Amino acid sequence: MVDNYETDERPLLETTATDRHRGDQPMNLALEDVSYGVDGTEILTEISLALESGEIMTIIGPSGAGKTTLLRLAALFEQPTGGTIRYDGTDPWALSRDDRLVIRRRIGMVFQQASLFDAPVARNVDIGRRVRWPWPRRIRGFLERLLPRRFTGSPAVDERTLEALELVGLRDAWDRDPASLSGGEAQRVSFARALAVEPEVLVLDEPTSDLDPRNTAILERAIERSRERDHGVLLATHDMHQAERISDRVAVLLEGELVEVGPPGQVFEKPRDERTARFVRGDLLYDDNELPA
Amino acid sequence: MPFELITEPNYLRSVIRVSLTVSLTAIFVSTLVSLPIAFLIGFADFPGKRLVTAIINTGMGFPSVAVGLFVLLFISTDGPLGSLDLVYTPEAMIISQCILAAPVITGVALSAVESVDDAVRDTAYGVGGTRTDVALITLKEARYGVITGILAGFGRAISEVGSVLIVGGNIAYADGTSKTRTITTAITFETRRGEFETALALGAVLIVLVLLVNGIVMRLGGR
Numbered sequence: 379m380v381d382n383y384e385t386d387e388r389p390l391l392e393t394t395a396t397d398r399h400r401g402d403q404p405m406n407l408a409l410e411d412v413s414y415g416v417d418g419t420e421i422l423t424e425i426s427l428a429l430e431s432g433e434i435m436t437i438i439g440p441s442g443a444g445k446t447t448l449l450r451l452a453a454l455f456e457q458p459t460g461g462t463i464r465y466d467g468t469d470p471w472a473l474s475r476d477d478r479l480v481i482r483r484r485i486g487m488v489f490q491q492a493s494l495f496d497a498p499v500a501r502n503v504d505i506g507r508r509v510r511w512p513w514p515r516r517i518r519g520f521l522e523r524l525l526p527r528r529f530t531g532s533p534a535v536d537e538r539t540l541e542a543l544e545l546v547g548l549r550d551a552w553d554r555d556p557a558s559l560s561g562g563e564a565q566r567v568s569f570a571r572a573l574a575v576e577p578e579v580l581v582l583d584e585p586t587s588d589l590d591p592r593n594t595a596i597l598e599r600a601i602e603r604s605r606e607r608d609h610g611v612l613l614a615t616h617d618m619h620q621a622e623r624i625s626d627r628v629a630v631l632l633e634g635e636l637v638e639v640g641p642p643g644q645v646f647e648k649p650r651d652e653r654t655a656r657f658v659r660g661d662l663l664y665d666d667n668e669l670p671a
Numbered sequence: 672m673p674f675e676l677i678t679e680p681n682y683l684r685s686v687i688r689v690s691l692t693v694s695l696t697a698i699f700v701s702t703l704v705s706l707p708i709a710f711l712i713g714f715a716d717f718p719g720k721r722l723v724t725a726i727i728n729t730g731m732g733f734p735s736v737a738v739g740l741f742v743l744l745f746i747s748t749d750g751p752l753g754s755l756d757l758v759y760t761p762e763a764m765i766i767s768q769c770i771l772a773a774p775v776i777t778g779v780a781l782s783a784v785e786s787v788d789d790a791v792r793d794t795a796y797g798v799g800g801t802r803t804d805v806a807l808i809t810l811k812e813a814r815y816g817v818i819t820g821i822l823a824g825f826g827r828a829i830s831e832v833g834s835v836l837i838v839g840g841n842i843a844y845a846d847g848t849s850k851t852r853t854i855t856t857a858i859t860f861e862t863r864r865g866e867f868e869t870a871l872a873l874g875a876v877l878i879v880l881v882l883l884v885n886g887i888v889m890r891l892g893g894r
Contacts, residue, residue, distance in 0.1 A: 455796065455797070479799070479801060482799055483799035486797075486798075487797035489790060489793065489794070489797075491790060493788065493790035493791055493793070493794045495791065495794070495808065495811070495812060496811075496812055497811075505795075505798050505808070506798035506799055509795075509798060509799055509801070509804045510799060568794075571794075571798060572797075572798075575798065575799060
């Protein structure tokens with residue numbers, strides 16, 4: 379399959395997912411009875427859910443419920459041990475590695491901890507685009523970096539990278555060393571890195587769990603902008619207020635089972651499942667036996 | 672008589688040339704072999720991985736004279752490589768230095784690769800990287816450790832005496848220029864002759880060369 383990223387030089391904000399990629403519409407994600415286990419221990423049991431384009435779905439649940447595993451399955455890091463994941467009706471795990479790569483490259487993932495490479499911010503952000511370049515261009519880019527810029531004439535940073543940084547309020551930080559960034563800034567750079575390749579499905583694993591309110595607000599705004607551009611967002615969070623604030627739908631995951639999916643108003647105010655009600659009230663946060671004497 | 676080196680620059684030049692040619696070639700070959708091995712072991716999970724790692728680490732401490740003897744047995748007339756007529760040649764010295772340097776480069780590079788956080792690999796995969804991309808990004812993140820390994824291997828090779836003496840023979844031509852005489856074996860030779868000043872001067876040259884090579888490699892590595 380042919381990757382068209384290398385020929386696409388339009389500014390990020392002017393490009394829509396619909397006209398960028400191979401399909402006519404941004405991708406839809408569906409999990410059908412998906413299970414996952416390791417060494418005989420089942421972590422997720424028969425999860426079924428669907429993420430539409432232009433939707434923010436939040437996964438809530440206590441630590442150890444399987445949220446991260448669910449997101450890793452959705453982002454095709456792991457293959458389910460049962461059930462099927464479908465993107466636009468296609469099971470990526472039934473495809474060849476190359477064909478699956480095409481789907482993977484339409485998904486963006488941000489992890490709980492910002493993991494930045496030992497390179498300036500701009501190179502962290504444009505890594506996703508660089509891995510999509512054909513090898514001759516990558517080799518040329520590598521060789522150009524060995525020469526002083528005045529000989530190569532290449533710009534220090536390209537506009538698309540700056541556009542991605544602008545979405546998280548860090549346009550001027552493109553030449554900074556990752557070590558000089560605060561935790562919040564580093565996470566925003568991670569987010570810009572995911573956005574820079576215009577993913578049609580954004581998978582976010584508690585991206586704001588370690589952030590202050592200001593950085594959280596900036597990332598939430600970026601998440602909402604992804605929704606405005608018709609991208610699907612799957613977000614795991616411990617923050618009930620955040621889930622209520624930005625979600626279109628909330629999925630409650632308890633002990634590897636999806637117990638309820640619905641709009642925030644339903645899940646938080648009129649839950650249909652008793653376990654959801656207990657979790658929302660905080661009754662499932664700990665067992666009485668776990669409390670200190 | 673240290674100034675003999677200056678009055679006979681051909682001698683000094685030929686010794687330096689042999690030392691650098693042998694050691695840099697050995698390091699080049701060792702690096703080509705060692706880095707893929709380090710990556711394969713670092714990325715793969717297989718039964719016996721700890722044993723393999725332990726064997727590599729043991730290899731870092733191979734006694735050089737034992738390696739020299741081992742290589743000599745292999746390349747001597749009755750050995751399996753006897754037909755190649757390698758005894759007392761720079762090629763034989765390259766082989767022995769490869770054997771000494773490879774475990775050092777592999778071991779240090781392996782440690783560097785394994786110390787790269789799993790999150791880096793996840794991130795490389797998550798941005799749409801192929802397995803090759805993930806490996807290259809991991810290599811880039813581990814580059815300082817890998818460079819350290821290569822430099823440690825170079826240090827081991829160029830400062831080596833025992834095995835190159837055995838397989839190379841410390842031979843100089845009739846005009847005094849070196850055939851298989853390296854800086855280290857020349858130091859040994861001059862010391863035996865009581866030419867301590869010459870030996871000291873050669874030692875200084877060796878230190879300068881090592882500093883120079885380290886500086887160039889570190890610079891190329893971006894540090």
